Amino acid sequence: MILKHSAVSVLLLFCVCSAVVGVSGCTRSTSASETRTLDVAQQKAMEQARQELELIPPPSKTRYMAVRSLSLWENPYVTVQGGMVTLHVVTADANTSNLGVGGMLRPLGARRQDLNVRLGELAAALNAVPENSWPYGRVVAVEEAHEVPTSARPEVRRNMESVMKTLSDLGVVVYEWNEATAGK
Secondary structure (H helix, E strand, O other): OHHHHHHHHHHHHHHHHHHHHHHHHHHHHHHHHHHHHHHHHHHHHHHHHHHHHOOOOOOOHHHHHOOOOOOOOOOOEEEEOOOOEEEEEEOOOOOOOOOOOOOOOOOHHHHEEEEEEOHHHHHHHHHOOOHHHOOOOOEEEEEEOOOOOHHHHHHHHHHHHHHHHHHHHOOOEEEEOOHHHHOO
16 A cells, blocks of 8 residues: 555656646746747837937037036936936927027026936937937947946946947947046
8 A cells, every 4th residue: 555655646746747847848938939029029129219310410529529528418328327227318408599508597407307217228218319309419428327336336337338239239329438538
């Protein structure tokens, strides 16, 4: 009787293990196909964003190289952090006259919007920036977040490289901002 009971237990254990392996096998193939579907969708979204960003003229290097501070930068710029990026966008001035531009009544900072964006959604976020918010052309300044803890620096650097690749894939010129060299 003990032999029969242990044989039943082994058979039951075998069936349970087979079911677990079968279920996990199905899950893996489903997730792999879902991953491929997501990759194709991301590639399509990236290509669409690239085509729409091509409507913005090429960058004017003489205009953006003359900017000495990010507080004066009028194109979109990105601050790269550990888990996300911050997209800074300056909306176009609604007043078309030159009277008081940049003065106390029409400060540039009042038109600046800061948007926290997931790294994977950067292309869509840039695509949503209005064309009149790109006065220097298709160029984005990119900076690392300030005062990053030592333990988070490798993640920030990886994200910085990922942001630069995304921008390059979109056909956007990357201007790597560095406060130390910007004033020179």
